[in-house]
Amino acid sequence: MAKTEIDRLTQLLSRLPGLGPRSARRAVLFLMKKRESLMLPLAKAMTDAAASIVNCPTCGNLDTENPCAICQSPKRDHSKICVVEEVGDLWALERSGAFKGLYHVLGGTLSALDGRGPAQLNVNQLLDRAGETHVQEIILALSATVDGQTTGHYLTECLTGYEVDVSKLAHGVPVGGSLDYLDDGTLTAALKARRPTN
Amino acid sequence: MAKTEIDRLTQLLSRLPGLGPRSARRAVLFLMKKRESLMLPLAKAMTDAAASIVNCPTCGNLDTENPCAICQSPKRDHSKICVVEEVGDLWALERSGAFKGLYHVLGGTLSALDGRGPAQLNVNQLLDRAGETHVQEIILALSATVDGQTTGHYLTECLTGYEVDVSKLAHGVPVGGSLDYLDDGTLTAALKARRPTN
Structure with a gap:
């Protein structure tokens, strides 16, 4: 051979x-x-x-253009920034078509185990962007894992003092999900966050 | 994006x-x-x-050399030809190290469903090789599927009249296999082909 x-x-x-x-x-x-x-x-x-293909210096997205097509687009809502861990998460949100603002790719989560601190993530760039006057809301779209939630808490603290609203994704029953197969944590979260049916 | x-x-x-x-x-x-x-x-x-990388014109193996390293090698037993369906099967046998003869890659099995007849396989090349004086044994190493076994029967018929022994792989319990999980066909074959323990 x-x-x-x-x-x-x-x-x-x-x-x-x-x-x-x-x-x-x-x-x-x-x-x-x-x-x-x-x-x-x-x-x-x-x-x-x-x-x-290059990483967009503003948001971290992958694109042939610099800055990327999303950051350049006048059709997107430049007052909202959605913070994601990886480019793959950005793609998933784009496929859903549910978000029309801008993104910020962190490049991972904080992780004591893997030795990733704030310096290894694009946190400072996010704070710079949060300081811009036209930015009104930062949406944390991080994994519902321990590391993801730790990162969310850390970013929320960092963003105190900036004139932006900070929000995070809702927890609950996945669409198409059967209660029977759901874990206790999700069920508890969905029950706590219950809403009137109107 | x-x-x-x-x-x-x-x-x-x-x-x-x-x-x-x-x-x-x-x-x-x-x-x-x-x-x-x-x-x-x-x-x-x-x-x-x-x-x-080219297909060896003699055996159908993939190699940078022409004919391939196996066909060229003086260390291999040129009296035995092992017939396999695909190059992947040849690689599997080579990894096992159990065979030191030459190979012949058919390029698939006969299949009425997929419309593959003898003309689509390298059958004539095999018969040409079987006619060479130094070839003594043809080993059919084909899948234990309906198509594989049909192909085996067909080749056995074609090779009648040639001065070669035609053999095929043994059926039986896979090494490491537990009887509990084996299908009836394999169990029956293993029982029929039982051997003295000496």
């Missing part, structure tokens, strides 16, 4: 999240069968993406 | 086996974080592999 090329490709592919050594081998065989239609276009798409 | 580059990369990655749209998005974000260490090397590895 061609130890060099095939093994190197398998080894690199197996580093992708969701692919282990076995599925990487399957992917390599699949790619070798579709050289012209998939393998070369994929190689080119990666080279192009690596060359053209 | 940069619809063009990121979406194109996501769409191409999601065509790999084992990656759906969601895991492709995760993979793209992972790649964007590791541009120099993973994304560009991966693109290069793909371009290199596409350019340098």
Whole structure:
């Protein structure tokens, strides 16, 4: 077997999240069968993406434009900033179409275990933006995990004194979720946050 | 968002086996974080592999050499040919280290449902090789599925009249397998093929 090329490709592919050594081998065989239609276009798409995509210096989003299309857009509500952990969370919110303001990507959460403090996150840039006069609301869209909530508390404290409203996502029953399968924490939160049916 | 580059990369990655749209998005974000260490090397590895790796005209294996390293090797037993469905099966046998002969990749199985007849498989090349004087045994290492076994029967018939022994893999209890979880077919086969314990 061609130890060099095939093994190197398998080894690199197996580093992708969701692919282990076995599925990487399957992917390599699949790619070798579709050289012209998939393998070369994929190689080119990666080279192009690596060359053209940058992190927006304002919000941290990935885009070919600088600043990114969201930060540039006059159609977005520039008075609201939604704080997310990662670019993937920003994409998820964009897919939902529920938010028309701007974003701020923290780059993770505070984590004592992994040794990530405020200096490792884009906290200062957020405070700078919170100080701008047109910004009225900061929405914390962080994970409902211990680290996510700790980060939320920390940011809320940092933002005291700034003339902005700070809000966070509601906890409750997921749409489509059955009560039977929900954990106690979510049920308690949903019950506490109950609303009149009008 | 940069619809063009990121979406194109996501769409191409999601065509790999084992990656759906969601895991492709995760993979793209992972790649964007590791541009120099993973994304560009991966693109290069793909371009290199596409350019340098060919199917061996004799056995169908993938290699940079032509004929492939296995067919060329004087250390392999050239009197035995192991017939497999796909290159992945050849790799699996090579990893086991249990076989030191040559291979022949059929390129699939006969399948009435998918309209694959003998003309779509490398059957004629196998018969040509079976006719060579130094070949003594053809081992059919095909899947224990209906299509695999049909293909095995067909090849056995084709090879009648050639001066070669035709054998196939044993059926039985997988090593590490518990009887409790085995299907009836495997249990029946293992019982029928029982051997003295000496």
